[in-house]
Amino acid sequence: MDLGTVFYLSMVLFFISVLGILITSDLISFFISRQVMVAAAVINFLNFSLRIIPGDNGLRILMILGLLTMYLLEFTVLFYIYSNTDSIQKMAASAGYGIFSLKKSDWWGEDRV
Amino acid sequence: MEYLFEIIRGPYAGITVIAAAVLVSLTAGFSGNINVKLSMAALNAASYIGCFYLYVRNFILYGPYSGFLTDLGIAGIILSGTVVFCGLNILFFLSLNRISGKNFVRAVILLSFSVVSVLLLVMADNAVLVVTSVIISVLSIFNLLASLETGNMHSREYLGKFGVRSALPAALLLFGFSVLAGSGGIKNISVYASTGDRGSPPVILSTCIFACALYLYFFLYPFQGIFLRFIRRTGFTSSAVLWFLYIPAGMVLVIKFSPFFDLFAGKVNLYGFLIIAILGSLNLMGAGLGAIKAASTRRILSMFLLFQLGTVLLMRSSVFMDTGPALPPAVYDVALLVVTLAAFLPLSLLASIMGRKNGDDSIFGAQGLIRRHPYPGICFCFLLIWWLAADVYIFMSKGLLQGKALSAPYVYWIILSAVFITAVLLMAANVIRIITLFFRKPLKADEVKRDGFPRVFYAYLTLFMLLAAFSLVLVAIGELGMGEDHIYIWGKTFYIFGNGN
Numbered sequence: 001m002d003l004g005t006v007f008y009l010s011m012v013l014f015f016i017s018v019l020g021i022l023i024t025s026d027l028i029s030f031f032i033s034r035q036v037m038v039a040a041a042v043i044n045f046l047n048f049s050l051r052i053i054p055g056d057n058g059l060r061i062l063m064i065l066g067l068l069t070m071y072l073l074e075f076t077v078l079f080y081i082y083s084n085t086d087s088i089q090k091m092a093a094s095a096g097y098g099i100f101s102l103k104k105s106d107w108w109g110e111d112r113v
Numbered sequence: 114m115e116y117l118f119e120i121i122r123g124p125y126a127g128i129t130v131i132a133a134a135v136l137v138s139l140t141a142g143f144s145g146n147i148n149v150k151l152s153m154a155a156l157n158a159a160s161y162i163g164c165f166y167l168y169v170r171n172f173i174l175y176g177p178y179s180g181f182l183t184d185l186g187i188a189g190i191i192l193s194g195t196v197v198f199c200g201l202n203i204l205f206f207l208s209l210n211r212i213s214g215k216n217f218v219r220a221v222i223l224l225s226f227s228v229v230s231v232l233l234l235v236m237a238d239n240a241v242l243v244v245t246s247v248i249i250s251v252l253s254i255f256n257l258l259a260s261l262e263t264g265n266m267h268s269r270e271y272l273g274k275f276g277v278r279s280a281l282p283a284a285l286l287l288f289g290f291s292v293l294a295g296s297g298g299i300k301n302i303s304v305y306a307s308t309g310d311r312g313s314p315p316v317i318l319s320t321c322i323f324a325c326a327l328y329l330y331f332f333l334y335p336f337q338g339i340f341l342r343f344i345r346r347t348g349f350t351s352s353a354v355l356w357f358l359y360i361p362a363g364m365v366l367v368i369k370f371s372p373f374f375d376l377f378a379g380k381v382n383l384y385g386f387l388i389i390a391i392l393g394s395l396n397l398m399g400a401g402l403g404a405i406k407a408a409s410t411r412r413i414l415s416m417f418l419l420f421q422l423g424t425v426l427l428m429r430s431s432v433f434m435d436t437g438p439a440l441p442p443a444v445y446d447v448a449l450l451v452v453t454l455a456a457f458l459p460l461s462l463l464a465s466i467m468g469r470k471n472g473d474d475s476i477f478g479a480q481g482l483i484r485r486h487p488y489p490g491i492c493f494c495f496l497l498i499w500w501l502a503a504d505v506y507i508f509m510s511k512g513l514l515q516g517k518a519l520s521a522p523y524v525y526w527i528i529l530s531a532v533f534i535t536a537v538l539l540m541a542a543n544v545i546r547i548i549t550l551f552f553r554k555p556l557k558a559d560e561v562k563r564d565g566f567p568r569v570f571y572a573y574l575t576l577f578m579l580l581a582a583f584s585l586v587l588v589a590i591g592e593l594g595m596g597e598d599h600i601y602i603w604g605k606t607f608y609i610f611g612n613g614n
Contacts, residue, residue: 002222007295014288021281030277037284044291055254062241062299066287073283076252079274080259084269096270097277100337107399109406111345113267 006047012038025098027081031074038070122175124185125215127164127193128229132404134160135225142218153218154208157225158201164232165197184238184303191447192235192365195454199357200228202458205573210465216260223257227354231362234369240290243369248283250362254354255279261351268351269359271343278332278339279359285383287495293319305372319375327370330363331422333392334399344415349465349474352411356418356461357454364450367425371443374429386525389430394532394598396423401539405546410464410474412541414457417500420540424504424533431529448507455584456500459577463493466566477548481555489566490551492578499581501537507589508533 001009013036020033045063049056105111115403120126138153150554168190171178177186185193203224228251234246255276262268290299295315305316318497332340342350367374396419404416428445464474471478 010291023290027277034281034284037288041284041288041291044288045294047528048291048294048298052295056298058239058241059294062244062290063445066244066248066290066325067246070280070283070287071250071278073248073255076255077273077280080255080276081273084273097274099278099281100335101342102335103338106341107403110408111342111412113346 003047003051006043009044010040012046013037013043021099025096027094027097030097031078034074038067042067122171122178122406123180124168124178124183124189126171127167128232130163130167131157131160131225131229131232132481135222135229138218138222138225142222144218147212150212150217151208153221154204154212157221158204160225161200161204161228163198165194168193170461178236179238179303182239182242183236184301185221185236187369188443188447189235193232195447195450196228196231196235196358196361196365199361199454200224203350203353203357206350206462207463209462210348210350210469211261216263217328220257220260223253223260224354224518227253227257227358231358234362235365236370238301238303240293240302243302244283244286244290247286247366251279251283251550254362255361257354258347258351261354262347262351264346265346268343268346271339271346274339275343278336279330282326282330284330285322289319289322292322298565302369302372316373317376320370320376323370323373327363327367329368331360333419333422333426334395337399337419341412341415344411345409347411349411349461349468352414353461353465356414356457360422361450361454364425364446368443368446371441371446375441386430389426390528390532393423393427393430394536396420396426397536398539399423399534401536403544404543405539408475408477408518410467410476410479413476413547414461414464417457417540417543418453420536421449421504423536424508427510427525427529427533449504452500452503452507455577456496456503458497459496459574460493461571462573463489466570476550477556479547480550480553482551484552485555486566488571488603489574492574494548494551495578497547497580499585501540501544503584505537 005056017033017036017040020036021030024030024033042063045059049059049063120129134157137156141149141153142148144153168185172187172190173183178184204221207217207220207224211220214220227250230246230250233242233249237243237246255272258272260277262272292315293299296313296319329336340355344355347355400416400420400423404413404420407413407416425446429442429447463479467478468474481492
């Protein structure tokens with residue numbers, strides 16, 4: 001496959017992940033969609049580092065550090081969520097992570113605590 | 114030895130001072146002694162001030178610093194000063210609200226980590242450091258919030274949701290840089306401002322992805338729900354961290370990516386103009402309308418901040434139709450950030466004090482404030498009016514009514530002006546509502562004169578009042594223009610962005 005085809009493939013993956021993030025309200029589905037986005041980024045990095053700028057260390061370092069820190073952030077958030085929910089709530093806790101919130105109180109009036 | 118000299122003369126010297134303070138603070142991480150806690154807070158505050166001093170000193174002695182990963186010019190110094198100022202204020206809020214808590218010193222350490230990571234973001238120029246420092250900043254702010262919200266049952270769920278949402282822009286940024294690599298490798302961001310490949314498809318595509326990432330980062334409309342709900346359930350210190358560390362870090366990122374966003378400057382692009390103008394209007398109107406019926410001070414302040422971000426967005430939309438200012442839009446971002454901090458820091462402290470006194474954060478707790486406490490009441494009225502006036506001055510006078518903006522097609526000029534004036538009128542209604550509340554009779558007449566503010570609060574408020582009044586005087590006599598592209602220091606002119614000097 002040539003450079004362009006691989007790039008289009010990564011863009012397709014990216015749009016799939018965006019679609020997933022927009023329509024899901026489940027935590028696990030949300031993180032899977034994010035993983036697809038990260039996979040698309042990795043494909044791009046590898047594609048460009050092999051064909052456009054072979055041997056570019058900056059690109060490799062960016063990929064490795066970016067992935068490491070991102071997974072650290074992801075792990076921290078997931079650990080926080082799961083360590084703050086008891087076993088009964090765990091199933092319910094993964095719901096309600098939709099990116100849009102269209103409740104009236106988010107736009108107008110007061111939100112009841 | 115040469116390596117050490119490189120650290121001392123470079124931008125890392127300031128960060129080293131904060132790191133040393135954190136190292137010392139670690140030894141007192143579990144101490145419950147109030148004197149130890151106070152001394153640790155003082156040590157960290159001194160390290161922030163020392164950090165900024167070293168930034169300025171190194172800049173004066175050695176000039177702008179430019180390395181493989183970093184680039185620190187006059188804009189970087191101003192932004193570093195702003196971040197350090199934010200850090201000091203949050204430390205002050207933390208000491209005021211949480212000094213008796215058992216994890217106070219640990220919260221201070223986490224705050225210092227957050228400040229260091231945002232300072233790294235300010236100086237970052239290479240994609241490697243930009244991506245890493247953004248993610249580390251979000252991570253450390255999340256850790257700080259988690260530490261502050263320990264034991265708060267109401268905010269747990271929403272903090273988790275906040276973490277999930279704030280992790281998304283990081284993934285988008287990484288993807289954006291991966292696309293950008295297609296334009297011939299990863300270069301420093303400052304290089305994109307001057308090279309000829311600014312218009313190449315990978316650069317334009319990655320610019321769009323960066324813009325989406327920033328939009329999500331700020332929780333702008335229609336993604337505001339989690340931000341508002343989380344703010345409503347947190348303590349006042351956590352709200353301050355979000356308002357005055359998370360949002361300024363995002364503004365730093367906006368300014369950092371300015372070379373990409375300026376790609377469209379001078380190109381007549383109707384669709385780009387429409388998209389950004391509609392989103393900016395949505396934020397301005399949404400924030401103006403949303404604050405009218407809100408009673409929680411934290412919710413109202415959050416709406417005000419969203420209004421500020423909407424102003425930034427609308428300012429950017431003007432660039433698309435060449436109606437924009439002659440100066441780089443990043444100059445206005447810096448000005449709006451400074452106005453935001455100067456107006457909202459004392460307001461959030463008032464909300465915090467009223468909240469502690471009344472047990473909830475309802476704005477009605479401040480009813481009759483001017484009758485009970487004339488000086489703070491008048492100061493707050495002044496700051497609210499000053500904030501709105503400064504916004505109008507920066508947007509209209511320095512943006513739309515200057516230079517080439519006047520030669521742009523009238524229809525675009527009228528659309529932008531009409532949207533902004535309507536939104537400002539809406540926000541003015543909010544400000545008048547709050548000021549009227551201050552002038553009304555107190556809900557409990559017997560409490561008049563009985564509840565005093567801490568003395569330190571008067572000093573804090575006076576500082577911001579003087580700052581606002583001083584800026585007004587300087588603007589009136591023509592010595593200072595908010596949103597100028599240069600500053601005068603000791604008879605020398607320094608251009609904030611670009612190589613004008």
